[in-house]
Amino acid sequence: MWLVTGTQFWVIWNGVLIVTAIIAIAAALIMRKEFDRKKEKVAYNNRLLELEAKALTSQMNPHFIYNSLSTVQHLIVLNEQQKAFDYISDFSLLMRQMLNNSRKSYVALEDEIDFLTRYLELERFRFSNSFEYEFQVEDAIKVHSHCIAPMLIQPILENAIKHGMAPKKEKGMLKIAFSFHKDILECVVDDNGAGWKKTRSATSALKHESTALNIIRERLNVIKSYDDNPGKLEIIDKAANGYNDTGTLVKIFIPIINSL
Incomplete structure (x- = not known):
């Protein structure tokens, strides 16, 4: 032992x-x-x-809501009841979509495009059809249902319309293109307006727009894709960067939160 x-x-x-x-x-x-x-x-x-x-x-800029209601009032004064009714109907649907989307962490891309389309239709009517728009969606995106954080693109469209194309005498053109890069959705908002630098120098008070852009940048910095990659925001003045056209190019790299 x-x-x-x-x-x-x-x-x-x-x-x-x-x-x-x-x-x-x-x-x-x-x-x-x-x-x-x-x-x-x-x-x-x-x-x-x-x-x-x-x-x-x-x-949603309070001015947009105020101007939308003013548009309805103007249509009623002109005795355009049917147009006023149609406008109110689309406006109420837009507000409902905005509130529903704001409660969600992510929405399907097709739902976000539907929301943006309704917003652009209302703005196009309000600005007397002074601009056209088109969505370009890459075929690869249509194969799957991609989910992104909501309400990142609308403020960019609002800036493009209000400060880029509205002051122009010529017809405005707004293109919104979506392409897929692994776990990041690239959204390019291309307008033929006055251009980013000219807009910034000609406007002394852009507090709302600056705040909205800062919030977008912060959200893109915080939100991660399913592969843990953050997003980013790029603003390009076309005339100042060698493009053959005036206007602004905004690239929003949005993390794909879910891919079904």
Whole structure:
């Protein structure tokens, strides 16, 4: 029978204590890491909710709502009841879509395009058909149902119409193109308006627009795609960057949150 001496006992005991201490430290580190991960996730979700709340209050410029109601009033004065009724109907649907989308973390791309189309139709009518628009959707996108964060594109369209094309005497053209790059949806908003630099220098107060753009940048920075890639926003003045046309190119790289 093997006997343990006093010295051997203390060696074994110390070994057990060391192993136990190592296990305890490792467990504490794992628990700390898990706690930090949960803390970061809570902070991320809180930040996302905060940005979404800001987006709700800033997406639809109060001037758009006021001008839309003024348009209805003008149609009634002109005795254009049917046009006024149609406008109110589309306007109420747009408001309902906006409120529904603002409560969601993500929406299907086709629903977002439907929302943007209704918005552009109302603005085109309000500006006496002074501009045309078209959507270009890459065939690869139509194969699957892609989900993105809502209400990122509308403020860009609003800027293009209000500050880019509305001041022009010629017919305006607005193109909205969607293409797919792995887990990022690229949306390019191309207008033939006055151009970004000219618009910024000619307008002294663009507080709402600047706030909306900053919120878009923040949201794109926080929202991650299913492969954990963030988005970004690029604004290009076409005339100042060698294009053969005036106007502004806005590229919105939107993380795909879900792909079905």
